[in-house]
Amino acid sequence: MNSTGRSLAMDACGWPIVPPSSSIAAIRYLDLITYPFFLLLATVGNFFNLAVLCKRDKGRSRSKSTYIIAIAIADLTFMWISIFTYIHNYNGDLNDGVPDPWLTDFYNQIAGAAMFIQEVVAFASAWMIIAFTAERFLAIRWPMIYHRTSHGKRSIHVVLIIFLLACVIAAVRLVDYYRYYALFLAPSPRPPRPPPRPTWLLQWYTAYLWIQASVQIGTFLIILILNLWLLRTILEQRRFRKETLQPSLSAEEQAKRTGRSDWSTLPMLGVCVLLYLITQIPELIDNAVFLLEKGCVYQSSSELKAVVKPLTNVLANINFSLNFLLYCGVDGQFRQKLGGLFRSWKSTSELRTGTSRVGKLLAVIPSHGTKSTTSGGSSSSKECTVNKKL
Numbered sequence: 001m002n003s004t005g006r007s008l009a010m011d012a013c014g015w016p017i018v019p020p021s022s023s024i025a026a027i028r029y030l031d032l033i034t035y036p037f038f039l040l041l042a043t044v045g046n047f048f049n050l051a052v053l054c055k056r057d058k059g060r061s062r063s064k065s066t067y068i069i070a071i072a073i074a075d076l077t078f079m080w081i082s083i084f085t086y087i088h089n090y091n092g093d094l095n096d097g098v099p100d101p102w103l104t105d106f107y108n109q110i111a112g113a114a115m116f117i118q119e120v121v122a123f124a125s126a127w128m129i130i131a132f133t134a135e136r137f138l139a140i141r142w143p144m145i146y147h148r149t150s151h152g153k154r155s156i157h158v159v160l161i162i163f164l165l166a167c168v169i170a171a172v173r174l175v176d177y178y179r180y181y182a183l184f185l186a187p188s189p190r191p192p193r194p195p196p197r198p199t200w201l202l203q204w205y206t207a208y209l210w211i212q213a214s215v216q217i218g219t220f221l222i223i224l225i226l227n228l229w230l231l232r233t234i235l236e237q238r239r240f241r242k243e244t245l246q247p248s249l250s251a252e253e254q255a256k257r258t259g260r261s262d263w264s265t266l267p268m269l270g271v272c273v274l275l276y277l278i279t280q281i282p283e284l285i286d287n288a289v290f291l292l293e294k295g296c297v298y299q300s301s302s303e304l305k306a307v308v309k310p311l312t313n314v315l316a317n318i319n320f321s322l323n324f325l326l327y328c329g330v331d332g333q334f335r336q337k338l339g340g341l342f343r344s345w346k347s348t349s350e351l352r353t354g355t356s357r358v359g360k361l362l363a364v365i366p367s368h369g370t371k372s373t374t375s376g377g378s379s380s381s382k383e384c385t386v387n388k389k390l
Contacts, residue, residue, distance in 0.1 A: 028310040031317075032093065035086050038317040042079040045324025046072040052337045066155035067132035074121040074128070075320040081114050081121075082317075108185045112177030116170050119212075122316075123166035124159075126219045129276055130226065131158050137230045140237065169215070172208045176201060213287040220277070220284050227273045275326060279319040282312045 049072040053065045088107040092099040099107070135155070139146040179201070184194045197205065286308050328335055 028306075031310045031313045032086070032090055034314060035082065035317060038321040039079050039083065041324070042075055042317075042321035045321065046076045048338060048341075049324050049327065051341055055337065055341070066159060067128050067135075070128050070159045071125055072323070074125040075323065077121045078118055078125070078320045079317065081117050084110060084114050108181060112174055112181065115177065116173045119170040119173060120163065120166040123169065123215070124162050125320075126216075126223070126276065126280075127162045127166070128159060129273060130219065130222055131155075131162065133223065133226045133230060133273065137226065137233065140230070141233050169208070169211060172201075172204050176205050209290070213290050216280075216287050217284060217291075220280055223273060224277060275319055275322060279315040282308060282315060286312060 050069060053069050053072070084107060088099055088103060091103055135146075176197070180194060184191055196202075328338065
């Protein structure tokens with residue numbers, strides 16, 4: 001019995017369902033305040049990421065960059081799709097928790113598609129880190145096999161398969177939400193209560209929730225284990241090179257003999273992995289708690305959920321917006337290419353400015369041909385006038 005004398009409802013595990021608190025967790029405002037900054041950082045940073053990475057060489061170098069390019073596109077998509085939820089929530093906070101009716105109607109129409117796209121790119125971004133790690137591991141651990149089997153289009157095929165698989169897994173979001181929208185949100189007047197899910201949809205949606213939590217936990221563990229294995233392989237090969245290569249060889253000659261080009265993207269991979277692992281720890285805990293709740297092992301409090309959800313949103317924004325700064329900090333080749341890109345843009349701008357100034361100068365100074373034509377035209381008109389008078 002609660003303080004009002006009413007008994008609490010029970011869930012499927014027999015635990016009482018405690019109603020959520022009406023107060024808003026203070027950490028929720030951290031998401032509202034920081035999102036515009038992270039959106040700007042993600043937009044500018046990933047623009048430069050794409051501009052630099054798209055200029056890389058073809059062949060295997062292009063294959064190495066494909067995953068980073070796909071991750072940059074996924075990051076941009078996630079951050080810009082989130083703007084709809086941000087505007088809706090921000091407008092609601094300005095109006096005492098009730099957004100404007102027209103904004104609510106618009107948000108209800110696009111919420112299902114926005115949720116679907118966000119989950120697709122979030123799944124794909126993590127899986128592309130796995131694919132990128134696996135390819136780098138193959139290139140370093142078995143370089144002969146990698147060079148014999150790799151080609152420029154393989155990474156593109158892998159990225160497309162990853163996105164397709166993510167779409168298949170998240171498809172239930174579209175079906176479930178727009179059925180709910182058509183039967184409950186769209187009708188006017190609105191029905192008194194949402195319609196229950198049919199059995200097939202309930203089973204599909206329940207399976208999706210289990211798959212989502214399990215895949216996110218599995219993805220985290222696979223990325224961690226695979227990169228620890230990659231780090232061990234790198235340390236072993238460095239020890240081997242130090243023991244076997246002649247000390248008289250220069251650094252450039254050692255790099256050529258050990259296939260240094262296959263190591264060039266390791267700093268980018270490292271920061272992607274590190275950022276993902278750090279920012280996904282609360283999400284990992286949240287998914288683990290979800291599985292424990294569904295298994296009737298543990299019940300979390302509504303206050304904890306109110307704190308964890310905004311925290312995971314902020315960390316997700318960090319994960320999808322900081323790659324550019326980390327690339328600049330750890331990858332010398334990326335900084336060199338970025339500097340070359342700026343110099344190229346500056347040279348093009350100066351060339352256009354100089355051409356424009358020359359064009360204006362030529363327009364001001366009349367040419368000799370123009371004078372002749374003008375004088376010729378004047379004498380012709382004078383001759384015509386004399387002939388008319390005659």
